[in-house]
Amino acid sequence: SHIYIYIKTFPFRRNAHSSFPKVEFSVFWIGQAFWVVLISMPMIFVNSSSVNKPNFSAVDWISIILFGLAVLLAIVADIQKAAWVKRGRKGTFCRDGVWAYSRHPNYFGEILQWWACWVFAFSSGEGFSDVQWWFSILSPLFTMNILLNTKATGIPQANGASLKRYYNKCPEEYAEYRASTSILIPM
Numbered sequence: 001s002h003i004y005i006y007i008k009t010f011p012f013r014r015n016a017h018s019s020f021p022k023v024e025f026s027v028f029w030i031g032q033a034f035w036v037v038l039i040s041m042p043m044i045f046v047n048s049s050s051v052n053k054p055n056f057s058a059v060d061w062i063s064i065i066l067f068g069l070a071v072l073l074a075i076v077a078d079i080q081k082a083a084w085v086k087r088g089r090k091g092t093f094c095r096d097g098v099w100a101y102s103r104h105p106n107y108f109g110e111i112l113q114w115w116a117c118w119v120f121a122f123s124s125g126e127g128f129s130d131v132q133w134w135f136s137i138l139s140p141l142f143t144m145n146i147l148l149n150t151k152a153t154g155i156p157q158a159n160g161a162s163l164k165r166y167y168n169k170c171p172e173e174y175a176e177y178r179a180s181t182s183i184l185i186p187m
Helices: 002-014 022-048 058-086 105-124 131-135 138-149 154-158 161-169 171-180
Strands: none
Touching: 022 105, 022 131, 022 138, 058 105, 105 131, 105 138, 138 154, 154 161, 161 171
16 A cells, blocks of 8 residues: 555656656566565465364474574575685685585575475375465475576576686686585585
């Protein structure tokens, strides 16, 4: 309601000749709303399910623990990277903590969170034949697509032109790091 009033009164606030960029505004906000609904689909499915199960199953507990570990991994990776940057980026590229096992552990944690949510949603449905549960797979697939395939963010952006600085400063060392360190899954 506040957004509607703002849109309707915007031209009168500045001057009578200005027009509010309605299309851009709508695309921006509707796009974000679509994104939120899409990634929330497994939890929307859980909360709207008519299946009544008073106790968590083993699969539920595994997915809850996996979700917690994934969140922890993403947080730890971000903290370790921030600490490395704060110390002056010693060593040219980050190999501290989980970054020694993966070149993108924070992205792996984020992706794993949404897969854990999707697995958790399984018990709220009617098993493998539940179409709504299968439809909610769009959540982890969308997250993976954003982080693995979108040039403006995620791994493609991190592995793009920004790598040139490593190849210019320490080509052999960085080539060895790339060859010996998983791009996504910590190993």
